[in-house]
Amino acid sequence: MRPLDLTEKDPSKKITIYFEGKAYEAYEGEKIAVALLANGVYWLTTSTEGRKRGAFYFGPLPMVINGVKNTDGRKTPAKEGMRIERQNYGEFQEDVRIDEEKPLLRYVVDVAVIGAGPAGLGAVLEMQEHLTVALIEERSWLGGDFWLKGIRQEGFDGEPQEVISGMRAKFNQNVRLLLKTSALGVFDEGEYFLIPAVRGNQLIEILAKRVVLATGAVDNILLFENNDMPGVFRRAFALEVMNLWGVAPGRKVAVVGSRPEEMTVELERWGIDYVVVPNPKRAEGKESVERLIDMNGNTYEVDAVIVADGRRPDINPITQAGGRLRFRRGYYMPVLDAYHRIREGIYAAGSAVSIKPHYANYIEGRLAGARILKEFSFDAEPCIYEEKLREYEPEAVPLHRIESGSMNLEDVQICGCDVSLKKVHDAVESGISDLQIIKRLTHLAMGFCQGRFCLFNGALLVSQKTGVDMARIDLPVARPPIKNVRMKAVARRD
Amino acid sequence: MAERSEILIIGGGITGVALAHELARRGEDVVLLEKRFIGSGSTFRCGTGIRQQFNDEANVRLMKRSVELWKRYSEEYGFSFQQTGYLFLLYDEEEVEEFRRNIAIQNRFGVPTRLITPEEAKEIVPLLDISEVIAASWNPTDGKADPFHSTAAFALHAKEMGARLYERTEVKDIIVENGEIKGVKTSRGLFKTGIVVNATNAWAKLINAMAGIRTKIPIEPYKHQAVITQPIKPGSINPMVISFRYGHAYLTQTAHGGVVGGVGYEEGPTYDLSPSYEFLKEVSYYFTKIIPALGDLLILRTWAGYYAKTPDSNAAIGRINEVDEFYIAAGFSGHGFMMAPAVAEMMADLITKGRTSLPAWWFDPYRFERGELRTTAIQMG
Numbered sequence: 001m002r003p004l005d006l007t008e009k010d011p012s013k014k015i016t017i018y019f020e021g022k023a024y025e026a027y028e029g030e031k032i033a034v035a036l037l038a039n040g041v042y043w044l045t046t047s048t049e050g051r052k053r054g055a056f057y058f059g060p061l062p063m064v065i066n067g068v069k070n071t072d073g074r075k076t077p078a079k080e081g082m083r084i085e086r087q088n089y090g091e092f093q094e095d096v097r098i099d100e101e102k103p104l105l106r107y108v109v110d111v112a113v114i115g116a117g118p119a120g121l122g123a124v125l126e127m128q129e130h131l132t133v134a135l136i137e138e139r140s141w142l143g144g145d146f147w148l149k150g151i152r153q154e155g156f157d158g159e160p161q162e163v164i165s166g167m168r169a170k171f172n173q174n175v176r177l178l179l180k181t182s183a184l185g186v187f188d189e190g191e192y193f194l195i196p197a198v199r200g201n202q203l204i205e206i207l208a209k210r211v212v213l214a215t216g217a218v219d220n221i222l223l224f225e226n227n228d229m230p231g232v233f234r235r236a237f238a239l240e241v242m243n244l245w246g247v248a249p250g251r252k253v254a255v256v257g258s259r260p261e262e263m264t265v266e267l268e269r270w271g272i273d274y275v276v277v278p279n280p281k282r283a284e285g286k287e288s289v290e291r292l293i294d295m296n297g298n299t300y301e302v303d304a305v306i307v308a309d310g311r312r313p314d315i316n317p318i319t320q321a322g323g324r325l326r327f328r329r330g331y332y333m334p335v336l337d338a339y340h341r342i343r344e345g346i347y348a349a350g351s352a353v354s355i356k357p358h359y360a361n362y363i364e365g366r367l368a369g370a371r372i373l374k375e376f377s378f379d380a381e382p383c384i385y386e387e388k389l390r391e392y393e394p395e396a397v398p399l400h401r402i403e404s405g406s407m408n409l410e411d412v413q414i415c416g417c418d419v420s421l422k423k424v425h426d427a428v429e430s431g432i433s434d435l436q437i438i439k440r441l442t443h444l445a446m447g448f449c450q451g452r453f454c455l456f457n458g459a460l461l462v463s464q465k466t467g468v469d470m471a472r473i474d475l476p477v478a479r480p481p482i483k484n485v486r487m488k489a490v491a492r493r494d
Numbered sequence: 495m496a497e498r499s500e501i502l503i504i505g506g507g508i509t510g511v512a513l514a515h516e517l518a519r520r521g522e523d524v525v526l527l528e529k530r531f532i533g534s535g536s537t538f539r540c541g542t543g544i545r546q547q548f549n550d551e552a553n554v555r556l557m558k559r560s561v562e563l564w565k566r567y568s569e570e571y572g573f574s575f576q577q578t579g580y581l582f583l584l585y586d587e588e589e590v591e592e593f594r595r596n597i598a599i600q601n602r603f604g605v606p607t608r609l610i611t612p613e614e615a616k617e618i619v620p621l622l623d624i625s626e627v628i629a630a631s632w633n634p635t636d637g638k639a640d641p642f643h644s645t646a647a648f649a650l651h652a653k654e655m656g657a658r659l660y661e662r663t664e665v666k667d668i669i670v671e672n673g674e675i676k677g678v679k680t681s682r683g684l685f686k687t688g689i690v691v692n693a694t695n696a697w698a699k700l701i702n703a704m705a706g707i708r709t710k711i712p713i714e715p716y717k718h719q720a721v722i723t724q725p726i727k728p729g730s731i732n733p734m735v736i737s738f739r740y741g742h743a744y745l746t747q748t749a750h751g752g753v754v755g756g757v758g759y760e761e762g763p764t765y766d767l768s769p770s771y772e773f774l775k776e777v778s779y780y781f782t783k784i785i786p787a788l789g790d791l792l793i794l795r796t797w798a799g800y801y802a803k804t805p806d807s808n809a810a811i812g813r814i815n816e817v818d819e820f821y822i823a824a825g826f827s828g829h830g831f832m833m834a835p836a837v838a839e840m841m842a843d844l845i846t847k848g849r850t851s852l853p854a855w856w857f858d859p860y861r862f863e864r865g866e867l868r869t870t871a872i873q874m875g
Contacts, residue, residue, distance in 0.1 A: 048725060048751065060724075060792075070790055090727040090751060096789035098782050187771045282562065322768075333848050386542060417725075434531050434661070439537055443750060448724065475530070477789035479795040480769050487723065488789030491778035 002038040005268050007246030015080040026078040031244065033061060033079045038247045042288035044073055048089045049418040050302045056232030056237035056249075057307070058414030060448045060484075061086055082418025083304065100490045105204040107176060111372055112195050112208035114183045114317065118358045119350025120214035121167045122365025122371075128174045130378045132250060134206050135175060136197055138182045138483065139243070142168055144216055145311070145351070146358040148239035153400035155359025178204065184490075185480035186211055186321040186346060192335045193345060196481075201489040210345055210375065212368050213321060213334075214361075217311035217351035221453050222257050223402060223421055225266050225282035225411040231289030231304045235263060238306040248272050250304025254292045256280045256399050258308030261307060275300050297405060310397050313352050316452055316478035321346050327471040331355065332395035332456070339371050340364075347371060354394035363389050399470075402461050415454035416462075419445030424458055425465075433466040435459055435473050450478055495870050497587060499525035499658070501845065502678055502687035504665050504701055506530075507537040508645050508831050509823050511659070511695035515648045525687065526657060529664035533645045537831055539799025541720055541744060541756055543734040544832040545636040546579040546762060550594045550869050552856030553808070554603045556782060556836050559852060564639055567605045569838075573643035574749040580636035583622075584629045593631040598685065607633035611762055613684035619731055620786045626739070631766060638734060640749050640768035640849035641831060668705040668767070674818045675705070689819040690843065696765075696800035697826035698810075699713070705817050710863045711810050713825035715800040717763030718772040721781075723791040725751025731785070736874055741780035744874055745788075753788060756782065758874075760801060777852035801828040806867040810873040811837060811857035813844060821845060822859055 001008060002025055013028040026035035033044060033055030044056045045049050045061055055061050063073040064085040070092045071337045073084070089355040109132040113120045116137035124133050141147050143164035156163045160204055164316070171177065181199040188194075195206040218232040221227070230241055233241075233249050235257075241247045243266065252273040255263045267274045279295040283305055292300045319325065323342030324335045334342050341347050347368040350361035366385045373380035402421075409422035423442045432438055435458060444458045445451030451458075463470045481490075501517055503510045506528025507755040528534070544564055561577075565724040568575030584590050593609065600607045610632045612624035618632070621720050649659055655718040660682060668690060677686040692701040696715040740757025757777050760868040761770075774796055782789045804810060807827040814820045828831060836852060843850035856868060 090725055092724075092726050093788065093790040096782075097787055098786060098789045100779075184774075185771070194771060196774075377713040436531050436534065436648065437642075440533070441646060446794070448792070448794065479797045480771070480774065481793055481795070484724070484792035484794060486789065487778045487782055487791050487793055490775050490793070491773055491782045491789060493779050494775075 003040045004038045004248045004250070005246060006242060007250050009246070015078065017078050017082045017084060019084045020086065024310070028078065028080070030078045031150055032063070032065070032073045032076050032084060033163060033249055034080050034241055034245045037241060043086070044230065045086055046088045047239055047418050050374055051418065052230055053227060053228060054232070056233040056241070056290065057416070058234070058449065058453050060089065062089060062091070088140070096488055098491055102202070104492065104494055105202065107134055107204070108207045109176065110137060110208065110376065111210045112193065112206050113212040113213060113214055114195065115144065115214035115216050115349055115350065115352070117143045117214060117216050118146050118362035119217060119352070119365035120212065121164070122362040123212045123214060123349060123369040124175055125167060125170060125368045126369025127329060127373055128172050130373060131376060132174045133176070134178060134208065136178045136181050136183050136195065136206070138180070140180050145236060148236060148243050150243045150269055153358045155357060182483040182485070184485055185482050193414050198485050198489050201486060203492070205487055210372050211321070211347065212365070212372070213317050213342070213346060213348045214279065214350045214365055215314050215317040215352045217315045219307070219311055220257070220270060220309040220397070221457060222280070222307045222309050223412050223414060224280040225407055226284065226414060227290055228413040229283045229285060230284065231281060233304060233306045235306065235308045237386050238263060239266060240268060242270055249306060250302065253304040253306055254280070254300050254301045254302040255306050257307050259308045259310045263306050263308040275302065278303070282411070295403070311351060311355060312397055313354065313457060314452055316450060316482050318342060318348065318352065320478040320480055320482050323348070325475060329394055330399050332475065340368050356392045356394045360389060360392035399460060402457070402464055414457050415444055415447060416449065417443060419444050419454065424461055427460055429467045433462060433468060435462050436476060438462065439476055445476060448484055450482070451476065496677065496684040496686050497525065497535070499523050500687065501525070501689040501691065502685055503691045504678070505535070505693035505695065506532045506659065506661065507535045507693065508533065508641070508648070508834040509695065509837055511645055512693070512834040513654065513691060513693060513823065514657040514659065514840050515652035515837040515850045516842040518559060518652045518657035518844070520753070520846060522846065524657045525685060526659045527665055527678065527685065528661045528664045529699050530660070530661065531661045532649050533641065536799040536802070537641055537645055539720065539797055540641050540831040542638045542748060542831070543580070543642055543744065543746065544756060545633070545734065546581050546583065547596065547600060547607055547631060547633050547872070549599065549872050550820050550826050550856070551599060551603065553871055554852035555853050556833060558603060558605055558841065560833055560836035561635060561637070563671070563769045563839065565638070567647070567835065568639065571641055571647040572643055572749055573647045575637060575639040575644070576749065577635050577637040579632060579634040581618060581733045581735050582631040583586065583615065583627050583735065583737045583739070584631065585626050585739040586628065590629050597631060605633060607631060607637060609871055618733060618737055619735060620650055621730065621784055621787045622735070623784065635733065637842065638746055640855070656839060662750040665701065665704065668701070670706055670817050675820060690821070691841065692820070692822045692824055693744070695802040695824045695826055695830055698802060698822060705820055707816055707820065709812055709816060709860065711822065711825070711859050712862055713802050713804055713810060714763035715765055716760045717764050717766060717798045718756060718760045718801045718828065719769055719777070719798045720746070720754060721774070721777045721796045722794050723753040723788065724794060726753065726791065735784060737780070737784050741776060743777070743780040743784060743872060745781055752794065755790060767798040769798050784859040803827045806869070807860065807871040807873040808861035808868045809857050811840065812859050814859060827871065829871070853854070
């Protein structure tokens with residue numbers, strides 16, 4: 001087994017890949033970032049300003065794969081003999097083939113469900129008997145965050161992966177499942193909504209009369225020095241490498257953030273040595289994490305740090321689609337009408353709406369589905385789901401105090417696109433209290449994630465520094481495409 | 495008590511902000527009102543380009559002065575203004591002829607534009623596909639500036655020199671008594687003043703209406719969209735590259751590294767600013783025709799801003815006589831950002847001295863009523 005393998009892999013799939021000229025053991029189909037992690041390789045790419053980056057916190061993962069620059073190391077599966085090198089963010093492939101003749105795929109359905117976590121699946125199962133549904137999921141699996149959990153979750157009868165497989169087995173002919181497909185936004189098109197999406201570089205246009213945004217939540221980003229260093233993991237990536245790929249994040253890991261228990265149960269299950277550090281100050285190491293220092297000056301010798309600080313709704317798909325937001329329980333969430341819609345025709349469900357147990361998200365998906373069935377004049381009982389959902393009070397997510405006084409702000413990355421906390425802090429200190437201006441002067445929320453991971457901390461800093469209530473901050477609206485798309489994939493006139 | 499100022503500017507885009515800056519520099523007592531935040535209307539949504547390659551004397555002269563001022567203030571205040579040139583790619587003899595005429599006008603006023611070969615164009619931007627290009631119009635003294643830092647710098651220095659800028663302050667009405675301006679009603683209360691400048695571009699017709707102006711000054715908002723890609727190596731695309739053949743596209747690299755630009759695609763008149771999927775496809779289609787390598791880049795976002803357009807794509811700049819001391823500088827038709835420093839100087843001349851050495855006559859707001867439209871300005875980037 002490789003140094004960080006937790007499980008034995010199928011020997012028939014064993015291959016060799018080359019990273020920076022050196023041979024490594026990998027397994028066919030494994031994502032490159034995971035294969036290299038299993039071998040203890042964390043530093044995979046370099047940011048524009050020269051910061052070493054791994055695959056599992058923030059920022060993109062452009063790598064040179066078989067000579068092709070700007071290839072996403074998070075998405076590309078390993079193949080025999082593959083040659084992989086690091087690159088800088090700013091490099092790109094100059095010889096590109098643009099295939100204008102490639103056919104456009106177009107699907108017409110009653111309902112488009114974006115996101116196949118428990119909420120999206122709930123909506124699909126509710127509607128599939130009477131309505132045609134396109135289920136669009138960016139990842140390669142169904143079940144979203146729930147699928148990543150290794151242990152039973154309240155409300156469901158079975159292990160997460162069993163439960164999801166059971167749901168998938170129930171899909172009927174009315175369901176068109178689009179995995180590894182990223183929706184680019186929701187656009188009005190007369191009596192339809194148009195949802196353009198891409199799978200690889202294949203452009204797909206989905207026309208639907210109703211839309212369910214089951215677009216989920218994003219991991220909270222914790223601010224400490226060198227929080228972008230290779231070896232730092234967001235909770236979802238840590239869950240993914242352990243529970244999906246059977247690879248440990250490290251030999252000894254530090255768990256930081258306000259929700260350590262979510263991670264420690266999983267680490268214990270795998271027998272990975274860990275320490276919970278409530279107040280991280282600085283990660284250190286040459287090429288990847290070697291130690292973590294806390295605010296009290298304690299040093300922990302670890303080779304990985306997992307940020308387990310919970311999640312907040314991903315507001316980008318909501319605002320792009322025309323939804324409004326409010327601030328409650330420590331996060332921005334969509335304003336819904338009495339029918340669970342952000343506006344006419346567009347429903348929202350799951351952790352895109354509020355943070356609550358997976359089962360409650362599933363029920364909320366069912367509820368959205370039932371509402372849509374009624375709109376199409378089919379029998380449905382949304383009230384039952386509504387009542388059930390009331391049993392689950394959404395969770396509050398704590399607001400951290402940003403300790404700007406006790407950290408070297410230049411080393412704290414608020415955004416994966418080389419926006420240090422110092423840049424944003426200095427802008428606020430200079431008297432600019434408007435997040436809209438700060439965004440444009442510092443490039444916060446203007447890079448790859450379009451604010452998904454960085455905007456909240458920007459708002460929080462402004463709020464804490466100026467005393468403006470989070471609810472009153474003028475938050476930038478997400479612009480399409482809501483996921484990065486290569487220009488060649490959409491370069492067409494039809 | 496209501497705030498009082500000699501001069502009140504409505505609109506906190508670059509035009510209003512640069513004017514507040516210029517007036518404050520001259521020691522005038524000035525207030526600026528912006529309904530959202532500085533730059534929020536169209537300035538922060540602009541394509542960043544600054545060019546002197548126009549097709550008439552007035553715009554060439556105005557822009558020549560503007561470039562001088564861009565250079566001066568960028569050096570003084572430390573924001574990014576790069577004279578990396580404008581490169582118009584030409585694909586047929588007819589286009590070349592038209593540009594020869596424009597170049598003659600530009601040269602006459604000291605703008606060093608010249609026709610170059612496709613090979614020379616490729617030396618300037620090695621990523622270009624020149625297979626169909628037969629020549630290019632090249633002026634190395636054109637350029638681009640960072641709209642955020644430049645506008646913020648003008649605002650900051652205007653304040654330092656005594657101008658009072660109020661953001662989140664929406665004008666509700668303009669109080670005119672016996673043809674004289676008395677003040678402006680806003681969401682933040684009354685502002686007393688004797689001189690009002692309408693620098694609201696896309697919203698100019700609303701402000702004119704509030705002042706009771708009946709003169710026909712047709713300025714309509716058109717939705718114009720832009721795109722930006724992931725940042726790439728600095729220096730990949732230095733000049734603003736323009737192609738009429740391919741969708742009236744314009745593109746360049748920002749100081750931050752992303753490739754920014756747009757195409758001729760526009761909708762309106764409308765106040766809607768939602769970016770469209772059609773644009774996303776069209777801009778990608780045309781950009782990859784001009785520079786195929788752009789196909790590899792990730793698109794980060796698209797957005798829309800206004801081209802506040804007049805029938806001849808030239809702004810309305812000057813004094814409106816119906817109401818005493820009411821001025822307008824609006825309807826820039828996509829050129830507000832690049833022109834702002836010179837327009838500010840011209841407007842400040844008109845307000846404080848009643849005359850200017852810059853060609854204000856060309857932008858006479860009464861020309862529409864008189865039916866004396868100008869040559870349509872090249873409306874591009």
